[in-house]
Amino acid sequence: MTAEYTVQGNIALITLNNPPVNGLGLATRLAITDGLAQAHADANVKAIIITGAGKAFSGGADITEFGSPKAYQEPNLLSVILAVEAATKPVIAAVHTVCMGGGLELALGCNYRIAAPGCNVALPEVKLGLIPGAGGTQRLPRALGVEPALNMIVSGEPVKSELLAMVPGQQLFTRMATSAETLLAEAVAYAAEVADMRPLPQVRQLPSRHPQGDAYFQFARNMVKGMAKNFPAPVKCVDMVETSTKRKFDDGMALERETFINLMWTPECRALRHLFTAERAASKIPDVAADTAQRAINAVAIIGAGTMGGGIAMNFLNAGVPVKMLEMKQEALDRGLATIRKNYEAQVSKGKLKQDKYEQRMALLSTTLSYDDLSDADLVIEAVFEDIGVKEAVFKELDRVMKPGAILASNTSTLDVNKIASFTQRPQDVVGLHFFSPANVMKLLEVVRGEKTAKDVLATVMSLAKKIKKTAVVSGVCDGFIGNRMIEQYGRQGGFLLDEGCTPAQVDKAMEKFGMAMGPFRMSDLAGNDIGWAIRKRRYTEKPDMKYSKTADLLCEKGRFGQKTGAGWYDYVPGKRDAIPNAEVVKMIEDHRAALGITPRKISDEEIVQRLVFSLVNEAAHILEEGIANKASDIDVVYIFGYGFPVYRGGPMNYANEVGLFNVVQAMQRFAQNPLDDAKFWQPAPLLAKLASEGKIFG
Numbered sequence: 001m002t003a004e005y006t007v008q009g010n011i012a013l014i015t016l017n018n019p020p021v022n023g024l025g026l027a028t029r030l031a032i033t034d035g036l037a038q039a040h041a042d043a044n045v046k047a048i049i050i051t052g053a054g055k056a057f058s059g060g061a062d063i064t065e066f067g068s069p070k071a072y073q074e075p076n077l078l079s080v081i082l083a084v085e086a087a088t089k090p091v092i093a094a095v096h097t098v099c100m101g102g103g104l105e106l107a108l109g110c111n112y113r114i115a116a117p118g119c120n121v122a123l124p125e126v127k128l129g130l131i132p133g134a135g136g137t138q139r140l141p142r143a144l145g146v147e148p149a150l151n152m153i154v155s156g157e158p159v160k161s162e163l164l165a166m167v168p169g170q171q172l173f174t175r176m177a178t179s180a181e182t183l184l185a186e187a188v189a190y191a192a193e194v195a196d197m198r199p200l201p202q203v204r205q206l207p208s209r210h211p212q213g214d215a216y217f218q219f220a221r222n223m224v225k226g227m228a229k230n231f232p233a234p235v236k237c238v239d240m241v242e243t244s245t246k247r248k249f250d251d252g253m254a255l256e257r258e259t260f261i262n263l264m265w266t267p268e269c270r271a272l273r274h275l276f277t278a279e280r281a282a283s284k285i286p287d288v289a290a291d292t293a294q295r296a297i298n299a300v301a302i303i304g305a306g307t308m309g310g311g312i313a314m315n316f317l318n319a320g321v322p323v324k325m326l327e328m329k330q331e332a333l334d335r336g337l338a339t340i341r342k343n344y345e346a347q348v349s350k351g352k353l354k355q356d357k358y359e360q361r362m363a364l365l366s367t368t369l370s371y372d373d374l375s376d377a378d379l380v381i382e383a384v385f386e387d388i389g390v391k392e393a394v395f396k397e398l399d400r401v402m403k404p405g406a407i408l409a410s411n412t413s414t415l416d417v418n419k420i421a422s423f424t425q426r427p428q429d430v431v432g433l434h435f436f437s438p439a440n441v442m443k444l445l446e447v448v449r450g451e452k453t454a455k456d457v458l459a460t461v462m463s464l465a466k467k468i469k470k471t472a473v474v475s476g477v478c479d480g481f482i483g484n485r486m487i488e489q490y491g492r493q494g495g496f497l498l499d500e501g502c503t504p505a506q507v508d509k510a511m512e513k514f515g516m517a518m519g520p521f522r523m524s525d526l527a528g529n530d531i532g533w534a535i536r537k538r539r540y541t542e543k544p545d546m547k548y549s550k551t552a553d554l555l556c557e558k559g560r561f562g563q564k565t566g567a568g569w570y571d572y573v574p575g576k577r578d579a580i581p582n583a584e585v586v587k588m589i590e591d592h593r594a595a596l597g598i599t600p601r602k603i604s605d606e607e608i609v610q611r612l613v614f615s616l617v618n619e620a621a622h623i624l625e626e627g628i629a630n631k632a633s634d635i636d637v638v639y640i641f642g643y644g645f646p647v648y649r650g651g652p653m654n655y656a657n658e659v660g661l662f663n664v665v666q667a668m669q670r671f672a673q674n675p676l677d678d679a680k681f682w683q684p685a686p687l688l689a690k691l692a693s694e695g696k697i698f699g
């Protein structure tokens, strides 16, 4: 049982108890209906309170039941709410801390609702590509009023109970408690007060009205359509709230159910639900127990105050962790400090950060030129030049000065973390922390696990990532880790497409239409074309058989490194990020094509998208097979949070699953026939071939 039934005097209490947030899983639902039945059977009971133990009234549906038949097994949530409504004794919801989704829908089915102040109230279903499916769209407008209800349903954002209680005429909270501590006692008193009152009030009996009806909903629909773009659910939220004003309650409920079920099977909803679980699963490492003891991180040191060092420092300052930055020269420290200040000041001037908070954060930051000043740091993150010799010198110094048990991390994007660990006498304390640029903005953090990295180091950095609001994914050691190793194949395909007949703008447009935040050439201009150039130069000697288009090298030979030089695949006006196509670059590509004797062909957007996305998928399948990534969903998290892959497609692996792995393999076999492409690369990775032949998907 995941709810407890107790009786206080002549009040029955059903206390949901399904940690962490009293999710309404099958056992909890059964316990509620059971509690209602007991309360009715007991002549002594005059009223019933439903409340939640621990840190929530209820966070709603039990996410572990998502997609499983258990979610629909009777009593489903709708039936539970009907049972509450059918009660012949008054039912009072006593809500506190968290009252969301199905939890709020359950409360709306009760006759009375008393709320503690500070309770986060929301219908967040839209964030999973859904609408509330247990009466939320029909009852909330009746209880709270059409406009505030629509606002809550369409945004999915939580609102504090005390604010909701201020909405004129609202019946959402029929009473406010003075505090969370006194909620239960006040609820019991409230129950005694209403025990004999009849008829029992019901939200379904209240009217749902808007004085400007049609005009208001038309306006709301236009606004939401513009903002929701690729997601169908938000507009359906508007439709459903409008339905509450125009149709009978039971008709509205039937329509809500039908819409909910239809949305559940849209690719967008599947993608959002996939990401929801993928993000949570990413923090779990198969061989590291969830209760592994962690090292305390109370002070952080950062080596190198350049592009990355400064951004990394800001993450910790924002989380209230003191940071000491080390550089070789005072000028470099001054430059780094000035950049951090500039970033914070921009936030202050936009009103996103209060002046006193900015000052508090800066007060946590100190600088030094001496390694001997770092001995009190619990974690040091190295962000110096990407050169193994420089890293060696730094790590030898760190090994000398850092206290025993300190974690030694590198932000390297390509170098071998095992080798870096070997520069120290404590390889078990060394880990890769690969932040993405700009490090204070990008959510992704690749945690690179060396051969000898200790489990408690991993457990510590994974929970530290949460503290600094990053989404962390564990990667094994390989060139480029998960994200950049895949992007190299994507970039190679981009190059072949130019050789075969595309312009950079055509490729970018196709990918942006697919939903990527930026096409490959705009992205390369942003990151710096010189970075890829350096990698390719290395590849030409390391892997002479690997085929590349030469166009990107020709571009770099012209000094067109991207936004930082004002010119790359596109031109840029100083201070602006708009990519302006450049005729000379197009001519450079055409001349190169002619020199190779290639007759350009018209390439469809579909081919562009498939070649680029499936190149990611094939490389990812190798990454999975080699155990570099723990699971396919980790790869999706990397691409959504680090590379601007469209959320509504759920990441490259989820997209491949949606397309069907059989179809993905078929396409790869077609691409392998193209003499201008790389036939060897397009051999489906064994894992992919196996899954496709067995009719399975990436799990």
Ligand code: NAI
Binding pocket: 303, 304, 305, 306, 307, 308, 309, 326, 327, 328, 332, 382, 383, 384, 385, 386, 387, 390, 393, 394, 411, 412, 413, 414, 434, 435, 436, 437
């Ligand atoms: P950067 O050139 O902007 O900054 C490096 C800083 O390190 C400079 O301020 C330099 O003075 C300092 N430095 C160099 N040697 C030092 C030493 N021995 N002791 C103390 N300070 C030293 O470079 P950036 O872009 O910040 O890159 C740093 C690291 O982060 C590299 O390993 C890079 O691969 C990695 N990285 C870079 C990303 C990017 O987009 N820029 C993304 C992810 C990782």
